Amino acid sequence: MRTGIASALALAELILASSGPTARGEGPTYSKDVAAILQKNCQDCHRPGQVAPFALLSYDQAKKRAADIAHVTGDRYMPPWPASTTFGGPFRDQRVLGDAEVATLRAWADAGCPEGDAKDAPPPRAFAADWPLGTPDLILTMPEPYPLEADGDDEFRVFVLKTDLPEDRWIKAVDFKPGNRKVVHHIIAGIDVSGRARELDAKDPKPGYVALGGFGEGVPLRGFLPIWTPGSRPRHTPEAAGYVLPSKADLLIQMHYHKSGKTESDSTQVGLYLSAKPLPKQVLTGFLFPEIAPEQAAKLADKFRAGMAAGKRPSLEETYHDVLAIPPGEPNYAIKGSSKAGKMMARPISRDILLTSVMPHMHWLGKDFRFEAVLPDEKGTRLPLIQINRWDFNWQGTYAFAEPIRLPKGTYFEMVAHFDNSADNPANPSHPPRLVTWGEQTTDEMCIGIYEFVVADGSSPAASSPIPKAIAPAAKP
Numbered sequence: 001m002r003t004g005i006a007s008a009l010a011l012a013e014l015i016l017a018s019s020g021p022t023a024r025g026e027g028p029t030y031s032k033d034v035a036a037i038l039q040k041n042c043q044d045c046h047r048p049g050q051v052a053p054f055a056l057l058s059y060d061q062a063k064k065r066a067a068d069i070a071h072v073t074g075d076r077y078m079p080p081w082p083a084s085t086t087f088g089g090p091f092r093d094q095r096v097l098g099d100a101e102v103a104t105l106r107a108w109a110d111a112g113c114p115e116g117d118a119k120d121a122p123p124p125r126a127f128a129a130d131w132p133l134g135t136p137d138l139i140l141t142m143p144e145p146y147p148l149e150a151d152g153d154d155e156f157r158v159f160v161l162k163t164d165l166p167e168d169r170w171i172k173a174v175d176f177k178p179g180n181r182k183v184v185h186h187i188i189a190g191i192d193v194s195g196r197a198r199e200l201d202a203k204d205p206k207p208g209y210v211a212l213g214g215f216g217e218g219v220p221l222r223g224f225l226p227i228w229t230p231g232s233r234p235r236h237t238p239e240a241a242g243y244v245l246p247s248k249a250d251l252l253i254q255m256h257y258h259k260s261g262k263t264e265s266d267s268t269q270v271g272l273y274l275s276a277k278p279l280p281k282q283v284l285t286g287f288l289f290p291e292i293a294p295e296q297a298a299k300l301a302d303k304f305r306a307g308m309a310a311g312k313r314p315s316l317e318e319t320y321h322d323v324l325a326i327p328p329g330e331p332n333y334a335i336k337g338s339s340k341a342g343k344m345m346a347r348p349i350s351r352d353i354l355l356t357s358v359m360p361h362m363h364w365l366g367k368d369f370r371f372e373a374v375l376p377d378e379k380g381t382r383l384p385l386i387q388i389n390r391w392d393f394n395w396q397g398t399y400a401f402a403e404p405i406r407l408p409k410g411t412y413f414e415m416v417a418h419f420d421n422s423a424d425n426p427a428n429p430s431h432p433p434r435l436v437t438w439g440e441q442t443t444d445e446m447c448i449g450i451y452e453f454v455v456a457d458g459s460s461p462a463a464s465s466p467i468p469k470a471i472a473p474a475a476k477p
């Protein structure tokens with residue numbers, strides 16, 4: 001009897017062992033191992049009609065690209081996720097392969113792409129409906145389709161979507177339905193109540209108007225909304241908080257278009273989920289700008305005095321024009337920012353907040369970016385928020401924390417970024433390199449640590465002034 005059980009167990013072990021890949025000296029197969037990795041990490045973009053140039057839905061498609069797949073995943077070039085996985089986060093919807101998955105893709109390619117038994121393959125992935133959160137309360141559509149040529153540089157264009165609501169409303173979630181996913185690379189959204197965006201639109205002969213880094217010159221943005229990148233999922237705002245949508249406001253979308261090789265047309269929609277009643281808390285956006293060195297501060301003060309005397313507050317552009325000045329040929333230009341009390345134009349946060357997301361912003365010369373919070377405890381504990389080791393202007397996005405991070409009153413933010421203005425930087429838009437200063441154009445630079453938050457307790461009334469006020473001299477503590 002005993003021996004019977006023992007031998008039955010031994011037999012079972014033997015059967016189990018022999019069905020494992022190692023026991024039979026086998027490597028991974030498409031059906032058993034590779035298909036699931038591609039479904040989870042690649043198919044958001046690599047399927048027909050999406051931003052990636054080819055599909056990875058079938059065995060044949062994957063086999064054809066096996067060597068490239070092993071290469072780009074080994075390099076961590078794909079899936080696109082520029083943020084560090086060891087500093088900051090954890091982030092929602094993080095798309096990063098584990099070392100074992102990378103090794104599986106490599107071993108599979110090296111072994112000549114065995115398909116394995118088709119009945120081991122997972123069922124094909126189901127993709128989310130157009131509006132995964134349900135039908136939005138308000139759907140805004142681009143006023144007319146925008147035509148794109150087959151080839152040429154990427155385009156950055158802002159479109160003005162009129163809301164025409166009779167009263168202020170609160171937005172609980174925002175979703176986007178790109179009209180043509182082959183060309184829409186990302187979408188940034190904001191709110192304008194000044195009418196300035198309409199003016200810029202009227203001046204540009206084509207639908208919408210050109211704008212690179214933001215929403216166009218002189219647009220005093222009232223608020224930022226979540227942004228869209230391929231594969232991103234809409235999210236609700238934290239409890240009792242929303243984005244304010246003032247009555248009659250214009251919703252601006254800045255589209256980043258990437259040419260597909262064929263003529264295309266896009267008509268993107270934005271879906272808004274609105275709260276039935278006003279909410280006590282507002283989702284707010286904060287900005288950390290570069291630190292102004294003492295020697296520049298005096299010059300800047302003169303500029304402000306002259307500007308104010310002439311009745312015109314200097315713009316963000318004028319303020320920062322020389323603060324960021326990257327000499328041609330410089331491969332590692334450092335910029336720092338800090339909102340520590342005492343720094344020019346900086347102040348620590350004045351109430352406990354819940355930090356919901358971060359979004360580093362630079363242009364083409366950006367190289368790396370680190371963003372931290374420094375807590376008001378005795379040790380000045382540093383809380384890593386995000387680090388981007390290989391900045392890629394094409395893959396910038398909002399990084400939403402898996403759970404909002406509570407930061408106590410007195411916390412301040414710090415950032416360090418580097419820029420490469422050498423001829424060796426393939427992303428450098430100027431040949432030969434030239435002096436690059438702060439500005440909105442492709443050939444200018446910026447460096448901003450953008451973050452989204454709500455106050456932790458109590459309420460935060462609707463903002464009554466546009467965002468860039470935060471950097472006006474009045475904000476100095």
Ligand code: HEC
Nearest residue numbers: 041042044045051052053068069072073078079080230231
């Ligand atoms: C967020 C969208 C997205 C995801 C997710 C994604 N890709 Fe891509 N992929 C792209 C785009 C866009 C391109 C073409 C432009 C480029 O090379 O950046 C591309 C290009 C590629 C290339 C060609 C690279 C070259 O140098 O020609 C390969 C191979 C590839 N992807 C494999 C993968 C694999 C494997 C995964 C999953 C592990 C993946 N991608 C996930 C968007 C994506």
